[in-house]
Amino acid sequence: MNLDTLLAKRIRSLRKSRGYALETLAELSGVSRSMISLIERAETSATATVLGKLADALGVSLASLFSEETAEKAVSPLARSEAQPVWQDPASGYLRRQLSPPGYGTPIELAEVIFMPGQSVTFDNAMRSIVTHQQIWMLAGEMHITVEGQTWQLQPGDCLAMTLGQQIVFHNPTSSSARYLVALSAQPSATGRP
Numbered sequence: 648m649n650l651d652t653l654l655a656k657r658i659r660s661l662r663k664s665r666g667y668a669l670e671t672l673a674e675l676s677g678v679s680r681s682m683i684s685l686i687e688r689a690e691t692s693a694t695a696t697v698l699g700k701l702a703d704a705l706g707v708s709l710a711s712l713f714s715e716e717t718a719e720k721a722v723s724p725l726a727r728s729e730a731q732p733v734w735q736d737p738a739s740g741y742l743r744r745q746l747s748p749p750g751y752g753t754p755i756e757l758a759e760v761i762f763m764p765g766q767s768v769t770f771d772n773a774m775r776s777i778v779t780h781q782q783i784w785m786l787a788g789e790m791h792i793t794v795e796g797q798t799w800q801l802q803p804g805d806c807l808a809m810t811l812g813q814q815i816v817f818h819n820p821t822s823s824s825a826r827y828l829v830a831l832s833a834q835p836s837a838t839g840r841p
Contacts, residue, residue, distance in 0.1 A: 650732055651692055654734075657714070661705045662687075665705065665706075669683055677700055678697055682697065694736055694739075694768075695738070695741070695743075696768060698712055699770045708779055708831055709831075710745060710756040711833075713743075714750060722750045724751055726749070738768070739762075739763060739768050741817075742760065744760075745758055746758055757828065759826070760825075762788070762790060762817065764821055764824060765822070766818070767819075769814065769816045770815045778811075780810055780811075781810075781811055782806055782829070783801065783807045785802060785805045786803060786826045788823050788827075789819065789820065790817060790818065790827065792816070792818075793815065793818070795812050801827070
């Protein structure tokens, strides 16, 4: 199954399990009903920004959108390299490899990101329905990450910890790709939406 098909199935399943009509998810996420419909039919590739808004509105982490539902399958603690889904953001071209075993039930999710030169991605999380702690460990290249107005310049070996909030901007200011590991831990917010 390709990743657009996996995302389509996962978003539709999460929306239906919460009893949301397309209009409801559109209102909660700020993503148009027509765009959600196209994504759910795998007729378009959603950008990282759009996926972030949908994940927040559905009350899940962005990383969980890339995991197959595993209720009918045996869950393994091992995610083989060749089976790890890789997704490319159609807007910035960044590549995201989901490293963690799908459905294993650990509170930590890992992903590897390769961020293209000169590109930026902005995540606006105005209404967080889950509290997500994230750490970025730079493996190669350079990234500028702006968290709620403060910019951090990361070099190889640097690690930035943050709690996701209002706005985060990821920017690679160089002419070379950057590579980093993302570790996430998410939990429902005490004041999360229904």
